[in-house]
Amino acid sequence: MQHTILFLLCTISAVVVNAQASGIRFIFPEFSKVYGAKSMWNTYQLGMGYDHDFNERLSMGFDAVIDLQRATESGLSSDVTYQGYTGSYYLSDKVFSVQYRTAFALSDNDEGHLYLGTFIGVRTVKQTAELSYVTDPNGYSYDNGPFVSTAEGKKALIPLGLRFGLRGSLEGGYADLYTQLGYVVGGGGSTFTQAYFKGTDFDLTNMAFTLGLAYGFGW
Amino acid sequence: MGSLGLTGCASMLNNGRQSLTINSDPAGATVYENGAEVGTTPYTYSYDRTDGGLVTLELRKEGLQDRSFELTPGRRTSVLLVDALLLNIPYYAGDNKSTALFYFPQKELMVNMYRDMPTDVQMVDLPVITAENKVAPKATLGKVGTRKLDLSSRECDELEYPDQFTSSILSGMRETYLDARTVRLATQKGDEAVRAAKVYLKPVVKSVDIQLTDLEKRMYGNVEMDIEWRFMSGVDKDSVLFTFDRHTRYPVFAEPPMEVLGNAAKDAARRLVDEDGLRERLAKVRDSGLARSKGSVVQLTTPVPIAFAGRKDMLTALVKAVVTVETKKGHGSGFLITNDGYILTNAHVVEDQGTVKVRFQQGFTLEGTVMKVNRDFDVALIKTPGNDMPALSIGDDANLQLGEELFAIGTPLDEKLGQTVTRGIMSGRREFEGRSFIQTDVSINPGNSGGPLIDETGKVVGVATLKISETGVQGIGFGVPMSKAIEMLNIEFLK
Numbered sequence: 001m002q003h004t005i006l007f008l009l010c011t012i013s014a015v016v017v018n019a020q021a022s023g024i025r026f027i028f029p030e031f032s033k034v035y036g037a038k039s040m041w042n043t044y045q046l047g048m049g050y051d052h053d054f055n056e057r058l059s060m061g062f063d064a065v066i067d068l069q070r071a072t073e074s075g076l077s078s079d080v081t082y083q084g085y086t087g088s089y090y091l092s093d094k095v096f097s098v099q100y101r102t103a104f105a106l107s108d109n110d111e112g113h114l115y116l117g118t119f120i121g122v123r124t125v126k127q128t129a130e131l132s133y134v135t136d137p138n139g140y141s142y143d144n145g146p147f148v149s150t151a152e153g154k155k156a157l158i159p160l161g162l163r164f165g166l167r168g169s170l171e172g173g174y175a176d177l178y179t180q181l182g183y184v185v186g187g188g189g190s191t192f193t194q195a196y197f198k199g200t201d202f203d204l205t206n207m208a209f210t211l212g213l214a215y216g217f218g219w
Numbered sequence: 220m221g222s223l224g225l226t227g228c229a230s231m232l233n234n235g236r237q238s239l240t241i242n243s244d245p246a247g248a249t250v251y252e253n254g255a256e257v258g259t260t261p262y263t264y265s266y267d268r269t270d271g272g273l274v275t276l277e278l279r280k281e282g283l284q285d286r287s288f289e290l291t292p293g294r295r296t297s298v299l300l301v302d303a304l305l306l307n308i309p310y311y312a313g314d315n316k317s318t319a320l321f322y323f324p325q326k327e328l329m330v331n332m333y334r335d336m337p338t339d340v341q342m343v344d345l346p347v348i349t350a351e352n353k354v355a356p357k358a359t360l361g362k363v364g365t366r367k368l369d370l371s372s373r374e375c376d377e378l379e380y381p382d383q384f385t386s387s388i389l390s391g392m393r394e395t396y397l398d399a400r401t402v403r404l405a406t407q408k409g410d411e412a413v414r415a416a417k418v419y420l421k422p423v424v425k426s427v428d429i430q431l432t433d434l435e436k437r438m439y440g441n442v443e444m445d446i447e448w449r450f451m452s453g454v455d456k457d458s459v460l461f462t463f464d465r466h467t468r469y470p471v472f473a474e475p476p477m478e479v480l481g482n483a484a485k486d487a488a489r490r491l492v493d494e495d496g497l498r499e500r501l502a503k504v505r506d507s508g509l510a511r512s513k514g515s516v517v518q519l520t521t522p523v524p525i526a527f528a529g530r531k532d533m534l535t536a537l538v539k540a541v542v543t544v545e546t547k548k549g550h551g552s553g554f555l556i557t558n559d560g561y562i563l564t565n566a567h568v569v570e571d572q573g574t575v576k577v578r579f580q581q582g583f584t585l586e587g588t589v590m591k592v593n594r595d596f597d598v599a600l601i602k603t604p605g606n607d608m609p610a611l612s613i614g615d616d617a618n619l620q621l622g623e624e625l626f627a628i629g630t631p632l633d634e635k636l637g638q639t640v641t642r643g644i645m646s647g648r649r650e651f652e653g654r655s656f657i658q659t660d661v662s663i664n665p666g667n668s669g670g671p672l673i674d675e676t677g678k679v680v681g682v683a684t685l686k687i688s689e690t691g692v693q694g695i696g697f698g699v700p701m702s703k704a705i706e707m708l709n710i711e712f713l714k
Contacts, residue, residue: 056435057299060307104296104303108436117303162304 023051023170023218030065030212034095037201040209043095044068053170056110059103067095078201084137087147089129091202097123101163112168119180120160125204127153127191153191159184159208170218182208238265239323243330248280266292283332291473292323324432324439329470331486334493336395343501344652346402346412350385350422352378361429368429377480387481388422391488396498413453417508418501423447437473442483448491454508463494512595513709519557521712522610533677538580538638539609541670543630544568545576552629552670555610560603564669565684566592569599577603580638596654596707597684598699611671614678616700619645627661627683629670655703657681660694672698
């Protein structure tokens, strides 16, 4: 994690030295697959970013996005089982991501162009699961049982992979329609330490998939 | 370690040339790299990381014009792709000096060198008409990579629009001894320009072969053209005086696609300028054309000299032989050269009119017939009816000395100012495009044109013709020497 941040900082400082054409982007909306069992539409994000063209082919950028779902508090619910008991949990989360991306323009990036590139980032996920009720093997319901009433967990993931998109020239206003596909290092389980949460709908995906639209202005 | 590995991976893509042999036509030119002498052509330039993808080379050879150009290597996009996919780590994005990013798509760069233009040569007026394209409309004109070119290809726009092609030809002739400009025949201005120059150029494009490689919107390769340069007579329309049928090969190096053909045309034109003996041939054509404008012989009777007692009476007596020539567009001056009514004036005074009104000093006006006009030398002969008219005696302009007093008599500005006398000196003799002039500081104003320049003995030595009228310029006027006026109107005086 520290190494990644160091790498990003080094790149930022170097970019400032070699500025060619730059822009600020507003990302809205961006959909990312965060949970293996849920569709990407569950994570509805917005954010800001920075774009920079090194030359007519090569570009880079940084993005920071947050998940809007926490604002709406529309969480996920899932049942967990342990020793014959079933606990119904209601999950809320906070997802924040930053990423560094590069792009190779398939044609001159001074005009509208398709691009292909890579990305690497850090995604922090904070999960809070509230226990609603517990059902025992005989079908009786309780307020609690062998489960914690509130579980909290936090995890930093590293999504990385390929990015493909369609972007306009950085001069003036521009837009970027993009998709990202890759792997999430650290994904595959939930943030919780309790073993009974493993294999539930709260597990974070290890496949990175994002679809987004951004608008920006450049100089 | 990882970075080194990635760098090595990207370097594997770097299998192109990073050196380039620079040759010149003719060979043996000294090569300067960023101002420092590095060798002679053929010279192998090796891309240097410190050049940052751009180097200025200059070729110099005695007797030839220096050629300076920027050597821009092609950018290896595959390396950029790898760079982007590897998060810009291998080369660190934006490192334009990275050697592996650049390469030369061809082994050799040929630079056409042109002759040095001496500054003291006389300019040759050369009207150029729109180039004729004889390339078949659907013919293949070459290739860019595997893409076939025809007239509709953007690289061939110049051929599609011959005016543009002709402009490129003209820019190739710029800063040479040719004063080239485009003209359109069958227009008053165009015909006048062609007539005055005695010759005009008609470029005929017979074939074009473009072989290019496109690299990052820059073209590399060659353009070969067959152009027939037809030098046409400005006197006898549609007659070819001489031609140069030339095949040219223009080396293209890192040029935008739209400029390739124009630059090839420019090069072909510049090579034409360097043709041995072209300037002399054009001068000969002009001289023979000028000589032809004399026309047939006009025999006139030598006038009886106007009598005057001395210097004091001279001008009072001579003004009687000076007239005002009125046309529909204005007026000028003239003077009698025979007692039977022959008047000499400027061609630009009578313009294209067959008859003019001639107002005499005595107050009466007669209709004059324009007998002969030589526009090249700006002189005209008018005949008015009459006998025993006072006429000026012809002087010897060859013996005029610098500083010798000259008088001009004419009708400047307004007809009411008829027979105005001004005085100055002979300032020099000038030659412009085969035409000789007497330079004088005598006050010559609009309306004075066609009037006589009279020497101290009371004889006419020139025809006041023009003056330089620019802000801050004073006292620079020109007259056609009388001997030239008589020669160019082919006048013979009988005793």
